[in-house]
């Protein structure tokens with residue numbers, strides 16, 4: 669299976685898995701991976717890393733925006749196969765260990781089954797490992813506030829609401845925002861195209877997710893790489909404010 673790897677900026681690659689995205693940041697031969705797709709996306713993930721970096725072993729660290737199965741799917745695999753550290757916000761570390769699971773439930777999905785796109789999305793999610801148990805046994809919290817000493821020098825930005833410890837990653841010099849599920853540009857269960865919040869059933873606390881859009885609106889950048897939907901070009905600030913307007 670060959671991954672479609674899209675170079676979107678210098679040393680910045682966006683990969684569309686099945687219904688979910690990940691980002692590869694390079695600095696010479698070294699690589700940072702942001703998110704890992706569904707468990708069922710593993711072959712695509714490994715192929716994308718081989719295309720960009722020669723081998724999955726080149727990954728210095730795996731950063732996770734939040735511990736939902738469609739982002740965490742292969743984190744433990746990379747950790748155990750290559751010894752790659754897996755880093756998250758400290759509030760998301762117990763979530764990655766699966767001490768609890770704050771993820772849309774089958775019951776929530778059934779209640780929303782009448783909405784366009786929900787049933788096909790749910791069937792795909794289940795086939796891709798959306799409900800399998802994929803804990804990371806030894807996740808690590810970011811060592812300190814500010815830019816991480818990793819390829820791309822990403823800066824974690826706490827944007828709670830979708831989950832408690834959700835972060836976006838800001839690349840201030842490149843003007844890029846990796847927004848995860850705090851701000852997306854499309855989803856199989858949404859009829860809207862462009863910057864938006866995910867549908868309500870996906871958020872742990874929707875009001876906090878709306879408030880986190882104000883945090884993103886403070887960031888400089890001209891390119892947004894979301895967890896779902898295509899890359900979005902244009903001021904990050906405007907994208908965040910448009911999503912907020914649509915959410916209110």
Ligand SMILES: [Zn+2]
Nearest residue numbers: 734736830849
């Ligand atoms: Zn999510």
Ligand SMILES: [Zn+2]
Nearest residue numbers: 736738849895
């Ligand atoms: Zn997601």
